[in-house]
Amino acid sequence: MANVERPLSPHLQIYKPQITMVTSITHRITGVALAGGTLLLTWWLIAAAAGPDAYATVNGFMESWFGRLVLFGFTWALFFHLCNGIRHLFWDAGKGFELPAMRKSGMAAIIMSVVLTLLTWVVAYSMGGVS
Amino acid sequence: MSMRTPLKNVRHLGSAKEGTTHWWHQKVTAVALIPLFVIALAYVISLVGADYDRVRYILSLPFTSLILLLLIGATFYHMKLGLQVVVEDYVHTESTKVVLLMLNSFFCAIVGLAAALAVLKLAFGG
Numbered sequence: 001m002a003n004v005e006r007p008l009s010p011h012l013q014i015y016k017p018q019i020t021m022v023t024s025i026t027h028r029i030t031g032v033a034l035a036g037g038t039l040l041l042t043w044w045l046i047a048a049a050a051g052p053d054a055y056a057t058v059n060g061f062m063e064s065w066f067g068r069l070v071l072f073g074f075t076w077a078l079f080f081h082l083c084n085g086i087r088h089l090f091w092d093a094g095k096g097f098e099l100p101a102m103r104k105s106g107m108a109a110i111i112m113s114v115v116l117t118l119l120t121w122v123v124a125y126s127m128g129g130v131s
Numbered sequence: 132m133s134m135r136t137p138l139k140n141v142r143h144l145g146s147a148k149e150g151t152t153h154w155w156h157q158k159v160t161a162v163a164l165i166p167l168f169v170i171a172l173a174y175v176i177s178l179v180g181a182d183y184d185r186v187r188y189i190l191s192l193p194f195t196s197l198i199l200l201l202l203i204g205a206t207f208y209h210m211k212l213g214l215q216v217v218v219e220d221y222v223h224t225e226s227t228k229v230v231l232l233m234l235n236s237f238f239c240a241i242v243g244l245a246a247a248l249a250v251l252k253l254a255f256g257g
Contacts, residue, residue: 031213038206042242045199045249048190052183082168085161092158120172124179 019106027084030077037074075120080113153212160209167202174198187253196254200247207243211236 015021047058061067087105090096096105144150174195178186189195214235222228 028217031210032217035210035214038210038242038246042246042249045190045246045253048183048186049249049252055183055186078168078172082165086165089158089161120176124176127176127179 019103019110023084023087023106023109026080027088030081030084033077034074034081037077040070040074072117072121076113076117079116079120080109083109083112083116153215157209157212160205160212163201163205164209167198167205170198171202190250190253191256193254196250199250203243203246203250207239207246211239214239 044058044062047054062071084106087096087109090105096102147153174189178189181189190199215232218228218231218235222231
């Protein structure tokens with residue numbers, strides 16, 4: 001039995017990345033990352049409720065370069081999970097399963113997530129006057 | 132004529148006895164989170180660069196509290212369901228899996244409630 005030449009489940013390292021698998025695993029990774037990001041939102045809300053000093057601390061972190069990097073990543077993860085999540089909702093409705101449609105919607109989700117992230121930060125910077 | 136055996140009918144809803152409940156709740160919260168996220172994002176952008184008093188005032192408005200409480204409820208439930216599937220997919224040692232599933236429930240409940248309490252405190256002062 002050991003010598004039977006069955007097709008093997010492909011090893012990920014030698015498997016050519018496809019848009020469907022990349023968006024699938026990225027959806028999961030961004031989901032887990034966003035779970036960590038909820039700590040940031042909760043920290044901000046608790047600090048705002050606690051008082052000016054606590055709020056200054058959380059604001060100081062958010063405005064540091066590291067804080068901004070985290071927030072930028074958080075923003076992108078949110079938009080990707082949102083865009084790709086909408087794909088999932090269409091699949092749940094039984095639509096968009098043909099491979100060309102899947103690739104197209106996958107590309108659209110990736111591009112839209114980047115565009116919306118950049119747009120959000122441009123708007124935030126221009127409105128808030130953050131320097 | 133149904134091809135199902137009587138036993139199969141008795142055992143409906145599958146081995147977890149939940150049927151599609153998990154999946155359906157994931158979808159309901161997903162749909163709810165789309166508009167909630169958009170509104171919350173508008174709040175965040177409008178509060179960039181605002182001082183503490185302004186932030187405090189905006190967060191004390193009833194509409195803000197409503198949106199935030201809905202957002203928190205949908206987010207942490209959606210998150211609990213999602214992380215649960217990740218654990219179930221990747222952790223195959225029964226004891227570790229059970230512990231991680233419990234920790235997931237605890238984590239989502241604690242952080243979610245903490246966030247909700249902060250919103251309530253902001254709403255009712257104190």
